[in-house]
Amino acid sequence: MKEKFFDHTVPFLPVRDLKETIAYYRDKLGFSGEWFWEDTDAGIERDDMHLLFSRNPTFINAINAAGGDRGFELMWFVENVDDVYAEYKANGVEIVGDLADEPWGVREFAFKDVNGYYIRVAEGTESEEEEAE
Numbered sequence: 786m787k788e789k790f791f792d793h794t795v796p797f798l799p800v801r802d803l804k805e806t807i808a809y810y811r812d813k814l815g816f817s818g819e820w821f822w823e824d825t826d827a828g829i830e831r832d833d834m835h836l837l838f839s840r841n842p843t844f845i846n847a848i849n850a851a852g853g854d855r856g857f858e859l860m861w862f863v864e865n866v867d868d869v870y871a872e873y874k875a876n877g878v879e880i881v882g883d884l885a886d887e888p889w890g891v892r893e894f895a896f897k898d899v900n901g902y903y904i905r906v907a908e909g910t911e912s913e914e915e916e917a918e
Contacts, residue, residue, distance in 0.1 A: 795835050795836070798837065798859075799840075799842075800839070800845055803827040806827070806898075806899055807819045807829055807838070810898075814831070814873065814898075815876075816836070824840060826839050834861065849900060856897065856901040857901075857903065859903070859904045860906075860907060861905070861907070862908065862909075863908055865908070866894070866908035867892075870894050873894075873906075881896060881897050886910055890911050891908060892910050893906060893908070894906055
């Protein structure tokens with residue numbers, strides 16, 4: 786009998802406009818492989834990160850416009866965060882938190898996407914020796 790195992794989750798993020806969102810993630814953030822399901826859903830990916838979107842302008846306005854400066858937060862874990870930061874700056878992404886080493890053990894920066902999501906991009910800073918202890 787198979788053991789129970791939770792693998793991963795990919796929520797459908799509400800967005801104002803599917804085509805605008807997909808174009809932003811493709812052209813500014815380096816994602817590819819986009820797909821659309823009629824005018825209600827879409828998705829895109831980069832490496833092992835898969836993102837799904839649903840068109841829901843009313844909901845996105847409620848969760849991000851009312852959130853002040855930060856909006857709804859997402860955290861992406863990447864490898865080589867310094868190069869991702871440089872890529873996004875060069876592509877004109879709205880950086881709202883500069884790249885820094887944080888006391889909670891990550892090096893991270895933050896940007897706001899086209900829908901107002903506050904996305905934190907991070908990489909762990911613990912060395913392999915610290916992890917082994």
